[in-house]
Amino acid sequence: MESQWLSLLDVTIDFDQSHLFFPRIVTWILVVLLAIILITRYRRLVPGLKHAGRVLAGREGDFDHRRFFGTLALTTAYFYLMGVLSDVFPNTGYSFLIMSVLFVFLLSLLYVDRPTRRLWVILVLNALIAPTLAWYVLAQLFRITLP
Amino acid sequence: MDILSHLTPMFFALIAAGTAIGIIFGAIPGMTATMAVAVCLPLTYAFGLENGIALLLGLYVGGISGGMVPAVLINIPGTPSSITTTFDGYPMAKRGEGERALKIGIVASVFGGLFSAAVLFFFAPLLADFAIKFSYVEKFLIILLALTVIASLCSNMLMGVFSGVLGVWLSLIGTYSITEGGNGEPRLMFDFMQYYLIDGFSLLPVLIGIFGLTTVLLDAEKGFRDETGQGPISLKNGAKFRFGVFKGQLTNLIRSSSIGTFVGILPGVGGSAASVLAYSQEKNFSRDSSQMGKGAPQGIVSSESSNNALTGGALVPLLSLGIPGDSTTAILIGAFTLQGIQVGPLFIGNNLDTWYLMIIALLAANVLMFGIMYFAIRHIARVIEVPKYILYPLIIMMCVVGAYAINYGIMFDVWTLLIFGVFGWVAHKIGLETVPLIIGFILGKSAEVYFVKSLESYGNYSIFFTKSPIAVCLWVLIAVSLAFAIYLRVRSRRQAAVES
Amino acid sequence: MKAIWSKTCLAVVASAAIGMSASAQAADDCPLPGNLRVVIGSTSTGGDTYQNSSIVVDQLADKLDINAKVDAVGVMPGFQALERSRHGNTVMIFHDGAYLGNLYGVNGYPDIFDKFIVGPTIAINPGNAYLVPKDSPYQSMSDIIEAAGDGKQIKVAIQPGSVSEIGFSALKNAVRMKYPGKEGNIVAVNTGSQADKNQLLFDGAVDVINGSVQANEQYTQLPADDQKAMRFVWITAREQTIAETDEAGMGDTTREQLLQYVTPNVSVPMTADQDFTFDKEFFFLYNKDMDPAAIQCIDDALAEIYDEGEIQQQQKRSFFVPDFKPSQEAASYLKEKNDQYKTIINDLKG
Incomplete structure (x- = not known):
């Protein structure tokens, strides 16, 4: 009797297919949970999406488009150009250094409201010194591989 | 006698240097203890075994400890094991108690570190024999236990559990790794993604993306309005640190340190699970946990004592089985092999001098860590006063370094940072919970391997209940942990109802 | 606009400066970069591949007077990095697993004899x-x-x-x-x-x-x-x-x-x-388009290093058996080894 009951729990996993076994279980749990969430909260879903659309379009709420999308764009450009440039200067970290100087400066500039002359100097110095220091210590002293 | 001749000023200087460098690595978001040890590994060849080990152990202890700094001050965990430090550390910092929070963390760290060093010294071979009682089945249950903490850490049960499962799901993207015993086949992605995702997403870029870049994006969205000029958080006001805060924390300290040490001892469970387990056990079993997550010292105590206790624990299987207990000790093994020293079950017996020196180095590293951090913290804490328009670009830059360097130079890891930064922002908007998600992500891969391998070997689901007394004990713990989480949730809801 | 200008200027200036220093570093008849990256097919820095590679690469860097660094990126990222590096800035060191993965039909393993150039062998892990x-x-x-x-x-x-x-x-x-x-x-x-x-x-x-x-x-x-x-x-x-x-x-x-x-x-x-015998051998892999002169250069440098005899001591201390074969010899030797194991694996399949 007991062994019959136990055999219900028998499972054989074919090694060639074993990569799908656990992901399938997890995917099913995920789908079920998602369904529960949607069922219990569908009332809030549509207004929520509408609200989000209006906020992103800039018709509602406090959403700093310039800084948010600026951050995204700068970061994407930073990563992309760093990859491109690292093929020009392979294995030196120069690509990281050059792009970081530009990125740090531009991002700081984006975040500052009314840059005064003094602030400009600070930002320029910061953008020059910090990446150079990081590059020197990490790539030169510790020999960490940088882009 | 021979030992004394090794205790040169150089020996201690290297420990101090290692600890200091480690703290800096740990404190920079994106850089970790593992990385610190990895970059300094080639140096050890020149120093010789004893001095080399001194340096590396300093780095290890320093790196784990330094992780609390950004966790407390800017809500970005410096290392995966300091995620739980952000829960209470950052709220304290926002109240102006950053310095106090850090000092609490330092004291807890040194306690955890010394505790685990003592355990290592007295019980290493014994514990190693206990650790090998944990087969696939028991390890899976340990991971399941760690996953149940999601129930006590999330703010909404349904969303929290969903986020946790989503984290597990995300961790499975890629191939079923051959080096873990899988068949190397891809799943959960389209063919064109295989080129990049063959090894899946790496933990560190995911972590710093979700915590680091997301934070930047959330603030950018708000436009830094009050930012030009002084930072919003000052260090002036807020309570000062007193040792009195540890009154009544002894149970917490010992429990958390024991959990940390034990998780370290179990190879393959993953060090980051230590602080998460310790934190949730404190939340479940302490007399009053109502303030945890809002800036309670006890949360920092449990998180920091457990993650430092990991150090001694992870050295147990390394030195008594030749098997690393976590990612950092996996690199430490290289220091031994570079010197032609075998680590295995006979290591301690064959190399008594080295063994004693390691214990001394570990103790010294903890004490020096305390010394360096306790007195430097006043200055370190000022990071919080740096305006965000200076700080954030630098954080992103350092996250890039960390992401790129963690796997020794892979550009896709940098893109992972961006993908998960944006994902974290979206998750925040739609009410997903990032901490359960990360915990799921950290534990997902090992959960798969241990689960599938258990079933492959035994062919029946009942094995999880019948394998051994240890398995039964673990089920009891899982049940108790879940029950407590639900009980606490119901109780706090009732309290809230009464108050309103 | 301004930003783009400053970007371009900086890039030009920087590239000029770097171009000069790079060409100054490279040795006369050796078309190798001043900074050589050596990726290995293992993610572990405590394992035999890393250990063995670092012994050889350190010596090689000394001999050629260049900077060289071993990066433990793992198999697939290693192959990918190698594939991208047309100019020989990146080379790979790996062991027999490189072709065994292909023989066992593991997802993602190319035929290394076809896709890359097999370089010199350096040592055996007899363990x-x-x-x-x-x-x-x-x-x-x-x-x-x-x-x-x-x-x-x-x-x-x-x-x-x-x-x-x-x-x-x-x-x-x-x-x-x-x-x-x-x-x-x-x-x-x-x-x-x-x-x-x-x-x-x-x-x-x-x-x-x-x-x-x-x-x-x-x-x-x-x-x-x-x-x-x-x-x-x-x-x-x-x-x-x-x-x-x-x-x-x-x-x-x-x-x-x-x-x-x-x-x-x-x-x-x-x-x-x-x-049946199996020696786990470590060898170099190069990009298909790598300059033959650079390959020759590494061969020559290694030959000199192995002639001096110090590296053998170092390898033996770490329980490796020195085993230097120059590129051509190594390639045909490993191909033969590959074919031998291929027979066994195919016989078992059939």
């Missing part, structure tokens, strides 16, 4: 071994082959698709030759790290594990009543390879004792008159 619990009924590989022929199931813990599996395949093949149809009694238990393999042995879940002299020797020294005690049954290296290790052997096991576990003392037949 690939198979172990049983100390109280195991199997005293030798012949016992295991006989038992399998007798209908006993024998579970072997391996990491699939690589160096760890090849000895297992050879064993299976030996059973097939002697007792056709019985090879199914040799069962693979696929697992990952050495820790996992050891654990399976401690649990009694497997009869034999793949391991190494370096990682498992201390376990063989434990008293028999210890749950962790193991015993070597087979070291896959050639007799001649083990004979070249230091006389002291590894740990408390002398070279004399190690020789007991290699052919002909332990026989796993591959053909009617030849025993």
Whole structure:
């Protein structure tokens, strides 16, 4: 009797297919949970999406488009150009250094409201010194591989 | 006698240097203890075994400890094991108690570190024999236990559990790794993604993306309005640190340190699970946990004592089985092999001098860590006063370094940072919970391997209940942990109802 | 607009400066970059690939007067980095796993002889071994082959698709030759790290594990009543390879004792008159478009280094057997090795 009951729990996993076994279980749990969430909260879903659309379009709420999308764009450009440039200067970290100087400066500039002359100097110095220091210590002293 | 001749000023200087460098690595978001040890590994060849080990152990202890700094001050965990430090550390910092929070963390760290060093010294071979009682089945249950903490850490049960499962799901993207015993086949992605995702997403870029870049994006969205000029958080006001805060924390300290040490001892469970387990056990079993997550010292105590206790624990299987207990000790093994020293079950017996020196180095590293951090913290804490328009670009830059360097130079890891930064922002908007998600992500891969391998070997689901007394004990713990989480949730809801 | 301008200017200035310094660094007749990146097919910096690569790369960098760094990126990222690097800025060091993965049909493994240039071999790790619990009924590989022929199931813990599996395949093949149809009694238990393999042995879940002299020797020294005690049954290296290790052997096991576990003392037949052997060899891999002059340059530098004789001492100290073969020789040698194992693996499939 007991062994019959136990055999219900028998499972054989074919090694060639074993990569799908656990992901399938997890995917099913995920789908079920998602369904529960949607069922219990569908009332809030549509207004929520509408609200989000209006906020992103800039018709509602406090959403700093310039800084948010600026951050995204700068970061994407930073990563992309760093990859491109690292093929020009392979294995030196120069690509990281050059792009970081530009990125740090531009991002700081984006975040500052009314840059005064003094602030400009600070930002320029910061953008020059910090990446150079990081590059020197990490790539030169510790020999960490940088882009 | 021979030992004394090794205790040169150089020996201690290297420990101090290692600890200091480690703290800096740990404190920079994106850089970790593992990385610190990895970059300094080639140096050890020149120093010789004893001095080399001194340096590396300093780095290890320093790196784990330094992780609390950004966790407390800017809500970005410096290392995966300091995620739980952000829960209470950052709220304290926002109240102006950053310095106090850090000092609490330092004291807890040194306690955890010394505790685990003592355990290592007295019980290493014994514990190693206990650790090998944990087969696939028991390890899976340990991971399941760690996953149940999601129930006590999330703010909404349904969303929290969903986020946790989503984290597990995300961790499975890629191939079923051959080096873990899988068949190397891809799943959960389209063919064109295989080129990049063959090894899946790496933990560190995911972590710093979700915590680091997301934070930047959330603030950018708000436009830094009050930012030009002084930072919003000052260090002036807020309570000062007193040792009195540890009154009544002894149970917490010992429990958390024991959990940390034990998780370290179990190879393959993953060090980051230590602080998460310790934190949730404190939340479940302490007399009053109502303030945890809002800036309670006890949360920092449990998180920091457990993650430092990991150090001694992870050295147990390394030195008594030749098997690393976590990612950092996996690199430490290289220091031994570079010197032609075998680590295995006979290591301690064959190399008594080295063994004693390691214990001394570990103790010294903890004490020096305390010394360096306790007195430097006043200055370190000022990071919080740096305006965000200076700080954030630098954080992103350092996250890039960390992401790129963690796997020794892979550009896709940098893109992972961006993908998960944006994902974290979206998750925040739609009410997903990032901490359960990360915990799921950290534990997902090992959960798969241990689960599938258990079933492959035994062919029946009942094995999880019948394998051994240890398995039964673990089920009891899982049940108790879940029950407590639900009980606490119901109780706090009732309290809230009464108050309103 | 302004930003773009400053960007371009900076890039131009920087590239000019760097171009000069880079060309100044490169040696006269050696078209190698001043900064050479050596990726390896392992993510571990504690493993044999890293250790061996760093010994060789350090010497090479000294000899060529360049900067060279070993990056433990792992197999697939390593192949990818190599593929992208047309100009020889990145080279790879890996072991027989590079082609075994392809032979076993592991997802993502290219045919390295077709896709890359196979460079010089540098060393052998002679330690690939198979172990049983100390109280195991199997005293030798012949016992295991006989038992399998007798209908006993024998579970072997391996990491699939690589160096760890090849000895297992050879064993299976030996059973097939002697007792056709019985090879199914040799069962693979696929697992990952050495820790996992050891654990399976401690649990009694497997009869034999793949391991190494370096990682498992201390376990063989434990008293028999210890749950962790193991015993070597087979070291896959050639007799001649083990004979070249230091006389002291590894740990408390002398070279004399190690020789007991290699052919002909332990026989796993591959053909009617030849025993199977496997030496885990480390070698360079280059991008298909790499400048032949650069390849020649590395060959020459290595030849000089090996002539000086110091590197051999260093390798032997770390239980590696020095084994330098220049590119051409190495490529045809490894191709031959590849074809040999291909036969075994295909015979087992069919």
